[in-house]
Amino acid sequence: MVTLRKFLSREHLFDAAEAMVRHVVGAGGSRPFAILLSGGETPRPLYSRLAEHPFAAPSALRLIPADERMVPDTDVNSNLRQIRAVAAAVAMGRPQVLQVDTSRPLEAAALDYEAQLHRFLAEGVIELGFLGLGADGHTASLFTPADVRSSRGRLAVGVRRESGYDRVTVTADLLAMVRRLVVLVVGPEKRQAVLSLEVQPDTTAAGVLLDGHARAEVWFAPD
Numbered sequence: 001m002v003t004l005r006k007f008l009s010r011e012h013l014f015d016a017a018e019a020m021v022r023h024v025v026g027a028g029g030s031r032p033f034a035i036l037l038s039g040g041e042t043p044r045p046l047y048s049r050l051a052e053h054p055f056a057a058p059s060a061l062r063l064i065p066a067d068e069r070m071v072p073d074t075d076v077n078s079n080l081r082q083i084r085a086v087a088a089a090v091a092m093g094r095p096q097v098l099q100v101d102t103s104r105p106l107e108a109a110a111l112d113y114e115a116q117l118h119r120f121l122a123e124g125v126i127e128l129g130f131l132g133l134g135a136d137g138h139t140a141s142l143f144t145p146a147d148v149r150s151s152r153g154r155l156a157v158g159v160r161r162e163s164g165y166d167r168v169t170v171t172a173d174l175l176a177m178v179r180r181l182v183v184l185v186v187g188p189e190k191r192q193a194v195l196s197l198e199v200q201p202d203t204t205a206a207g208v209l210l211d212g213h214a215r216a217e218v219w220f221a222p223d
């Protein structure tokens with residue numbers, strides 16, 4: 001069962017998330033280590049805090065986008081764009097941020113991203129990951145329980161969308177390797193999605209994924 005941690009306010013939640021990033025960065029050694037970051041609205045206050053009070057980024061640190069819309073990195077919908085802003089603020093070089101090559105066709109982009117992840121994991125560890133949660137129970141770009149199951153055996157897959165942009169996303173197998181995985185959730189409109197993680201985990205992508213994860217937590221600030 002997933003561990004749920006409730007916060008009195010968003011500020012408390014982001015205080016804890018920021019402290020966790022700073023701790024992980026400070027504890028890093030010379031072995032490559034990574035923090036996986038989601039897109040979406042929810043983590044923006046965390047990214048702003050990190051950019052406003054930058055830490056000294058070690059050369060062993062990598063940032064890994066959890067998923068990407070198939071748009072150029074200049075597009076306002078690009079997760080890479082958001083994550084690169086954090087990387088630039090802490091003076092990380094471009095090679096320190098993994099990126100989905102959205103100029104390729106969807107499946108080729110997914111395979112290329114998977115190869116980047118394999119190369120990183122051959123020598124490094126993903127110490128920390130932050131995901132978001134959709135009101136419909138999706139996480140990263142895994143939208144249904146079937147998406148989670150059909151991605152087994154892969155580290156990244158392409159997801160075609162009937163409406164909206166096609167996506168490349170990391171999978172449950174990749175997320176299982178994240179040493180500490182935290183799903184950040186804020187707002188009353190997400191209350192039902194959080195509840196269903198506990199009572200009906202098999203009905204949503206996030207429920208299926210987190211139910212089988214050894215070290216995942218959901219941090220929820222309802223107000």
Ligand code: 6PG
Pocket residue numbers: 038039040041042043067079131132133134138139140141
């Ligand atoms: C994205 C993520 C997605 C997101 C949820 C929650 O890039 O948008 O793939 O999984 O984390 O949709 O989105 P909000 O944080 O915007 O509510």
